[in-house]
Amino acid sequence: xxxxxxxxxxxxxxxxxxxxxxxxxxxxxxxxxxxxxxxxxxxxxxxxxxxxxxxxxxxxxxxxxxxxxx
Amino acid sequence: xxxxxxxxxxxxxxxxxxxxxxxxxxxxxxxxxxxxxxxxxxxxxxxxxxxxxxxxxxxxxxxxxxxxxxxxxxxxxxxxxxxxxxxxxxxxxxxxxxxxxxxxxxxxxxxxxxxxxxxxxxxxxxxxxxxxxxxxxxxxxxxxxxxxxxxxxxxxxxxxxxxxxxxxxxxxxxxxxxxxxxxxxxxxxxxxxxxxxxxxxxxxx
Numbered sequence: 028x029x030x031x032x033x034x035x036x037x038x039x040x041x042x043x044x045x046x047x048x049x050x051x052x053x054x055x056x057x058x059x060x061x062x063x064x065x066x067x068x069x070x071x072x073x074x075x076x077x078x079x080x081x082x083x084x085x086x087x088x089x090x091x092x093x094x095x096x097x
Numbered sequence: 098x099x100x101x102x103x104x105x106x107x108x109x110x111x112x113x114x115x116x117x118x119x120x121x122x123x124x125x126x127x128x129x130x131x132x133x134x135x136x137x138x139x140x141x142x143x144x145x146x147x148x149x150x151x152x153x154x155x156x157x158x159x160x161x162x163x164x165x166x167x168x169x170x171x172x173x174x175x176x177x178x179x180x181x182x183x184x185x186x187x188x189x190x191x192x193x194x195x196x197x198x199x200x201x202x203x204x205x206x207x208x209x210x211x212x213x214x215x216x217x218x219x220x221x222x223x224x225x226x227x228x229x230x231x232x233x234x235x236x237x238x239x240x241x242x243x244x245x246x247x248x249x250x251x252x253x254x255x256x257x258x259x260x261x262x263x264x265x266x267x268x269x270x271x272x273x274x275x276x277x278x279x280x281x282x283x284x285x286x287x288x289x290x291x292x293x294x295x296x297x298x299x300x301x302x
Contacts, residue, residue: 029099052207053207054253055251056251059250059251062250063196063197063209065175066175066176066196067176067197069174069175070175070176070197
């Protein structure tokens with residue numbers, strides 16, 4: 028198994044509540060949520076670096092809203 | 098890069114032989130793909146042409162360029178992982194998975210899973226390309242690696258993939274995955290998912 032290192036994370040109450048909620052909803056530990064968030068963040072950042080944009084599309088109207096550019 | 102011992106069935110002797118599963122595809126593996134798979138693929142294409150098999154029935158993965166796929170995967174390295182199988186010094190299989198997808202089955206909608214983007218076995222192990230396959234079990238070993246990764250990442254064994262037509266039966270029958278129909282947004286390939294319960298059953302076979 029890949030070596031893992033431990034760190035302390037300082038979060039506000041609101042941030043911790045969001046992490047708790049995601050952890051419950053996704054059936055993942057808090058560590059797994061953070062690791063997943065990091066994967067997605069890196070993917071979005073890498074794609075934006077090559078000029079791609081991230082959109083949410085309304086399934087019925089097909090309307091697209093630009094979500095973010097990092 | 099980690100290595101674990103697995104076993105494949107050597108068809109000529111009908112005996113299990115030791116093989117290696119690597120969690121990662123490195124440059125030497127890609128070189129082995131270029132040097133050993135590509136000439137076999139070129140020869141297989143000629144045979145398919147001579148047999149007048151329509152292009153629509155050719156295995157799509159014959160055209161896959163693993164150099165390009167790995168170059169793309171390395172740019173988003175946290176979201177992707179690769180695996181390969183070696184046996185008797187030869188590259189037997191390659192797989193690339195994505196860790197940023199979620200499920201579609203009602204019971205696993207929005208639940209994280211390991212999505213198998215590409216899985217390919219060596220041309221000499223494939224019934225449709227070689228008269229007698231050399232080894233059996235490469236595909237299963239790679240699917241099992243995806244399931245184990247899913248468990249390791251707390252995804253409970255959930256995996257998913259779009260299957261090439263030639264492999265539909267393998268994923269449905271041998272792997273016990275649920276087909277969710279043809280995906281019009283993905284080249285009309287059949288989409289499959291494996292639930293935690295199916296993963297458990299698959300691991301015990």
